[in-house]
Amino acid sequence: MRAAALRSSRRDVDAGTTHLASLNPSLLQDLQRFALSHRPGDGLDLLEVLAASLRHNSALLLHLQDDERVLQLQVLPASRQLRCELDTAPWLALGLLTLRVLRVGPLEMGSAFVPLGTAYDLGPMLWHLALHGARGELLPEIGGVATYRVTPGASLDVAEPVGALATAVQRLQGQTTPLREIASWPGFDRDRAERLLNALYLQSALIVTRSHPGALSGI
Template identity: 50%
Template sequence: MFQSTQPLPPASDPRGLRPAGPASHAGDALDSGATHLNSLSPSLLQDLMRFEKRDGDRRELLEVLAAGVRHTQPLAIRLEAPGQELTLSIYPSDGMVHCQQPVAEFLASDLARVQVLHVQPALSRPPRDATLLARMGDSLGYAPLAPVLWAVALTGARAALLPELAGQAAYRVSPGVNLGGLTMPTVLSSCVARLRRQTHNLREIADWPGISREGAMRLLNALYLQSALIVSRSHPAATNEGWEGYGPR
């Protein structure tokens, strides 16, 4: 679904993903930003290691979601949200997510303040009975993954392009892709329509009415995580704006 991961730093890189030793009490297992090195696949771990922690903050939720989706690995992500801690589990192969609170409530919260405490493989899986999920998914804590990826990309903490999208590039929405069921204000809907018709670079998108540089990067991240984005490095419109990794200016 996504392009392969590029060569990355060694797994011994000490940028916040480090082994968790035997826990003497429950709090030890939730070391800030830590991940069990022996529980994640090496390729997923290397993917997560690409992201520098900024100003001592924990890794952003979008980075972890993107890595899990790229590697189709079920993950249990322990989060610190405003006023609470909770676990968000993603199941990319099933297109489902599980949350300890109603997903609609989680998405309505201040996603920019959500921080990742801990990441490990998800041990459980969604029910295989599609009828049961359709009828009781909400009450069981399950919901579609796509709206979660969309909302976190648009309103979460990360305001810069994911590495797969940065650099010399131009963008277009994949023909025929179905984005139904996603919350899309008129401004975003108009941008998506334009990207369906023609390939554009980041600067052009940022100059459209109602879209800022940050908004353009967030929209591209959101489309990418829906497998809805074509990234062209050789298209005549491809440019490298030099600010794609830094968020708003």
């Protein structure tokens, strides 16, 4: 009875050009809030969908489109993996800036699970997508009045930041800093600062502080 009730509570809706198919209500609501901030006719950004998958620990089957192809992507947050029919890592093979999410649906696990092609680490995809994808604004969970610091001991091996990014990560390891100050660092502007913070957050490598004095003037 409970499983039947859960299935009946799931429904198909559209978020712009992205079709949301049979998702559980909490995940559906999470994704729909992103659609409110997009222009009419735009679909969800892949970074938003992956972030929601992680927050809800929900395995998803996505249909994506870039300039060259349409493909399926399996998202497995419990093991922090992606699976797809690509011979090259998706963050290298796909046009991240123009990538569109056509459909988001639940991925059947257990005995019904049929893995696609090749497994890839989710970490590098999140890092590259945050830095080079379409979304240039802070994710809602880390936005607002806040200061930021890299989590002590956080591993960024999958990210391998270099140049100005590496310098910024080092500075954030030693000090709690508002967004406005990060955006003023060499090689940075507000867009790049927000992208870096999103990337760190999705690697579980960011501490967000709301009560630090710097937060009051740091947006």
